[in-house]
Amino acid sequence: MPIVSKPAHSQPYIEPPATARRLAEIKVLLETIRSLEVEPSLKKRMLVHGIWEVAKATGDFHGRFRSERVIRTPGLRIQRDHIHKKSALVGELLRPAPDLDSIIDRARCCIVAADEHQKLHGIDSDLDGWERYRVAGVIVYDMWDGTCLTGPKDCIEISQLDDAFA
Secondary structure, three states: OOOEOOHHHHOOOOOOOOHHHHHHHHHHHHHHHHHOOOOHHHHHHHHHHHHHHHHHHOOHHHOOEEEHHHHHOOOOEEEEEEOOOHHHHHHHHOOOOOOHHHHHHHOOEEEEEHHHHHHHHOOOOOOOOHHHHHHHOOOEEEOOOOEEOOOHHHOOOHHHHOOOOO
16 A cells, blocks of 8 residues: 555654654664675665665654655655755765764754655756755755745745645
């Protein structure tokens, strides 16, 4: 069964109480995997899995970052999209002395409509982070504080989105 946008997607993000503990555990997991003497391809797959665990720990399909279409339109097929590319994050994890806290912070996902997800993956491979969303024309809000992350010219006030599901 596909996962679809719901009225709850227009609500503010409230970090689950166990998030800090889960992220600390993921940090231990990533550090442990980094230190294992195993086949590099296996190590990379396990690190990617650890990065996915960040998405689950930080709200999964109700995470902090959501596209305007997800906020406004119930019934859309939705997907999690890594704001920063998993391959770049794994590359950092494999370097000596990576900043694990920074990597974990950047491993969060944005909830987007399925067609926005396809559009984002068609963007120039040199772009990453919110710049990739700007180029794709995907308007994103930080549902923690209502900030538009793709630039003020593309955004309306989050308060105007409050009635999206009314």
